[in-house]
Amino acid sequence: MNNNMFQGEIDPELAALLGVSSNKGDSSASKPNYSELFGTEDIEAPDQIEVDLTQNSFPEITKPYASIPLTVFSDPDYYKKALSGEGDIAQRVHTILQKFLTTKDPKDRGVYRQQLTTAYWDFLLGIARKTPGKMPDYKRFLLRFGILHPGLLASEDRELFSKIIVENELNQPIFYLDEWFKAIGTGVIKNSTTDEVRIAKNNEATRLKQLLEKAEGRRDAARNLLKAKSDERAAYEKALIDAVQIISQHSPIPGFPDLQSMYTDVQKRAFLDIQELLKNMAKADRELDTFLRDFNQAQADVQTLEDKVREAGADVAVDIKAIDTEFDSVRQMVKLTIGRQGNHFPILIKEYFHSGPNEIATRENVIKQLAWIESIDPEAFCRSYKNKLNRIVPYVILVPSYGEYGICWEPFDRFNRATSRGRIAIPMYPKSLSFAILSAVGDLRWQTAKEKASYYWMEEGLTGNYYQWFTSKKLKGDVKEYFIQDYIIWMTKESDAIQKLEKEVRAIFWRYIPFSQVIKDKLKGRSYVYQELYQRDINRSLSDGY
Incomplete structure (x- = not known):
């Protein structure tokens, strides 16, 4: 690679682009005034991706990459334009990068790498x-x-990145870093939870926003119950139509082709079914009301709180402090x-970059992996609320790092346990994308179950049973x-x-992290081990304790 662009002291032209002085002794160049970064017309608040409780799967990926590549990565002035207007810190990055790329001493290279x-x-x-402005x-x-x-980057890698789809065409809660900071800065998404941040009790605007989040959770949950009850009534109505059709079908009486036969035993039983269906329909209708x-x-409560939030000025267009706080969280x-x-x-x-087209954590590749996980673990993104299992896909933050592990930052918003999304972070350049995403979903699974069990997480449910097995084996380390x-x-x-787990762990997972029914049916015929677990499911379903 040609390093000439990094050699020597920064030239006046580049200094002007960077917004700094070419004189090394001149430190008068000031940092950008971020309070004046955005005119009102420049702010682009992204659309909020609402939690759709009726959506039960990920969209199919038919176009993993764009057919027409971007030209931005072939622009010879990309580097200058990327650094332009960023003040002295951009000059420092340029200077250290130059030293990092040109030094021959491994020890010096390590020092420059850390500084960079x-x-x-x-x-x-x-x-x-x-990010809230037009970037x-x-x-x-x-x-x-x-x-x-x-x-x-190598030329083939530049070509690969030029074909990554830029916009969120599938409207999934999966964010690249620029999109995430924009959503945080414009208030579309609230800050990630941190132990360090404490909200002042007298902060009325913040208190109102928290109340609004709770109200939105109650509204979304009520909407889900409404939909479920409407579907239940529709199912009864369909069953009623089917029963009436059974009753109304007659064959001619032998010898009397113009007369229809009497009701059969099956049709007479349908009378009783219809009576029961009518009772159920009436009950479902009352509950629907x-x-x-x-x-x-709940909707009225949300509207009232939204008005109060606006009056309190809590819906400001851009919150730089929120971005700063989130930036620290993202770095962690x-x-x-x-x-x-x-x-x-x-x-x-x-x-350091060795990922192929299918191993980069692009939005489309991540969706494919999440869909694969859900095909095996259908309840991976489900939470129960009022005995109703809701599918709530977490926010997925794609961070540009060479990491190996996906992580769950929070399983859900503590102010809205009903319908809020959790947050997981996925490294964009792992050795194995499936491993990175599986580790994130496993982390989400654990934290969700732990929060659900609350004080009894070491005794009940998924975490309780696993913890008891862990301690019985006298294992050391992080459970x-x-x-x-x-x-x-x-x-x-x-x-x-392929049996790799301990027998006790397999039984715990079979019950609390159940495979899809298709996989269960396949496994029961492959080994007595799975057949026995399958039979336990049947036994539990017949008992009151299931």
Whole structure:
């Protein structure tokens, strides 16, 4: 690669583009005034992806990559444009990058690498703050993919990135980093939970927003119950129509072709079925009326609180502090996806990038993997509320890192346990994308079950039974990490009848992380082990304790 663009002191032209002085002693160049970054007309609040409780699957991916490539990565001025207007920190990134690329001493290279990592994250914060506005593609893709300079990648890799689909055409809650910060900054999505952040009790605007989130959760749950009851009544009505059709079908009386025969025993039994159906329909209709009143009241509460939020000024267009707070959370997410011994270098370069087209965590590849997981573990993204199982896909944040592990940041919003989305982070450049996503979903599974069990998480349900097995084996270490590894085995091996788990763990997973019925039916014929577990399901379904 040609390193001439990084050599020597920064030239006046580049200095002007960077918004700094070419004089090394001149430190008068100020940082951008972020409070004045956006005119009202420049703010682009993204559409909120509502939780649709009627959606029961992921869309099929028919176009994993775009047919027409972007030209932005072939622009010779990409690097200059990406750094332009970012102040002194951009000059620092440029200077350290130059040293990192040209040094021959491995020890010096390690020092520059660490310095570049620190400076680059400081530089990225300035980019993240600008996401609510109309961001140029150079800065957008720098934040999204970690592409500081296309020349740091091989030509075939640049071509690959140029074909990644830019927009969220499938309307799934999967976000690249620039999209995520925009949603946070414009208030479409609230900040990720952190232990460090505490809300002042006298902060009325924040209190109102929390009340609004709870009210929205109640409204969404009421809407789901309303839909379920409407579907139940429709099922009774269809059964009634079928029963009437059975009753109204007659064959001619032998010898009397113009006369229809009497009711058969089957038709007479249909009379009793119809009576029961009419009772059920009347009951469902009464409950539907009650649920509709509940929904209307919940909707009115939401409207009232929305008005109060606007009056309190809590719906400001851009919240830079929210972006700053979220930036710290995202940086922690990145560290967790990498682990202590992983590669923490934040810039995409060919030396470290080895992912193929199917292993990059693009939005489309992630959707395919999530759909595959759900085909095996159909309740992976389900939570129970008022005895109704709701499918709620978590927010998925795609972070540009060389990490190996996906992580769950939070299983759901503590202010809206009914319908809020959890949050998982997926590294974009792992060695194995399926492993990264499975580890995130396993983490989500554990945290959701633990929060549901609350104080009894070591005694009840999925976490309780697994924890008791863990302690009985006198195992050391983090019980959640053991669980995630076993979950990956459950999904990749046991689902294909390859017995790798302990007998007790297999029984726990069979009950609390059930396979799809298709897989269960397949497994019961493959081994007595699974046949026995299958029979336990039948026995439990016949008992009151199931």
